[in-house]
Amino acid sequence: MVLIFLLWQKVTYTPLFIDSLTNLSKLFIAISVFFSGIIIIYLGIAAINLKKVKSSVIDDLSKYTKKMHTFRTIIDLLFRSKIWLPGLKEYIDDEFEGLTFFEVKEFYKGKSKLAIEFLQENHDYADTENLYLELKSLLLTSPREKVVPEDINFPKFYNKDIVEKWLEHKCGSGLWYYFGYKYATFKEALDLNAVFERHQDKIMTLANTIDSEAFEDSSFNEIFLSKLGEYMSKEVLPNLYQSQDRSVMRLPSTVTYLYLIFLILMVFGILIPIGYLLFSISVLMLIVSFSVVTGTLFFVSISLYSFLRREIDS
Numbered sequence: 001m002v003l004i005f006l007l008w009q010k011v012t013y014t015p016l017f018i019d020s021l022t023n024l025s026k027l028f029i030a031i032s033v034f035f036s037g038i039i040i041i042y043l044g045i046a047a048i049n050l051k052k053v054k055s056s057v058i059d060d061l062s063k064y065t066k067k068m069h070t071f072r073t074i075i076d077l078l079f080r081s082k083i084w085l086p087g088l089k090e091y092i093d094d095e096f097e098g099l100t101f102f103e104v105k106e107f108y109k110g111k112s113k114l115a116i117e118f119l120q121e122n123h124d125y126a127d128t129e130n131l132y133l134e135l136k137s138l139l140l141t142s143p144r145e146k147v148v149p150e151d152i153n154f155p156k157f158y159n160k161d162i163v164e165k166w167l168e169h170k171c172g173s174g175l176w177y178y179f180g181y182k183y184a185t186f187k188e189a190l191d192l193n194a195v196f197e198r199h200q201d202k203i204m205t206l207a208n209t210i211d212s213e214a215f216e217d218s219s220f221n222e223i224f225l226s227k228l229g230e231y232m233s234k235e236v237l238p239n240l241y242q243s244q245d246r247s248v249m250r251l252p253s254t255v256t257y258l259y260l261i262f263l264i265l266m267v268f269g270i271l272i273p274i275g276y277l278l279f280s281i282s283v284l285m286l287i288v289s290f291s292v293v294t295g296t297l298f299f300v301s302i303s304l305y306s307f308l309r310r311e312i313d314s
Contacts, residue, residue, distance in 0.1 A: 032269025126189035175229025
């Protein structure tokens with residue numbers, strides 16, 4: 001504003017100063033074109049690099065999404081099998097219809113009376129009802145879903161809400177706990193031999209598509225299921241969540257900062273001076289353009305270093 005006032009005063013009291021501004025306008029156009037060109041090159045390179053990073057992130061997200069699809073197919077086979085104690089499925093699905101693993105884990109929030117009733121009851125299923133609910137949660141695609149569909153859904157990309165819930169409550173680690181760490185306690189309540197042989201073979205084939213190296217030479221038994229649960233809770237879910245988080249990429253502040261400078265230079269450093277030279281628009285517009293460009297370049301010169309420091313530190 002100060003520069004605009006000073007230049008306007010100069011034009012008002014020194015009419016010949018207009019000729020000097022006219023001559024200087026060509027220099028301002030050249031300076032603006034030079035800096036705009038540098039910015040365009042930088043933005044182009046930044047866009048190419050961002051595209052490469054985005055492509056890499058999408059590849060990772062697709063990779064872990066496919067692993068999650070396969071894991072859920074295995075869970076579906078186990079969930080619908082006859083490994084459970086008689087009456088367990090009916091007890092959970094009928095007496096506690098609509099109850100989810102997430103509600104049980106978050107009972108302290110007081111949002112589900114059904115979860116509190118469930119925890120207060122004496123169960124006759126050797127605590128395997130919690131594993132049943134955990135496997136059920138892995139077959140849902142939204143925290144708000146209550147019932148497992150007959151044909152489970154395999155979305156192109158999982159909703160971040162459900163992945164957060166799976167990760168928060170370590171879904172999948174129940175396989176490690178029940179079939180690994182505490183299998184001696186639960187082996188009478190979880191009959192692995194009740195899983196059809198063709199389903200056992202299918203499960204092993206699916207596990208090898210998840211990671212052929214991790215499950216190489218494995219057989220369908222409690223050790224395999226324990227390893228599978230640990231792999232999914234420690235490897236797949238965290239990476240799936242991180243890939244989702246990275247896939248929602250915002251433009252870096254540097255790009256936005258430089259693009260705004262580019263727009264200012266284009267409008268006030270190039271278009272308005274050209275408009276003045278070609279169409280003899282008001283000299284006031286030329287004064288404004290000089291002032292804005294000069295002020296912008298001064299601001300960039302004193303703020304660029306601290307801005308870049310903040311970007312690097314962040």
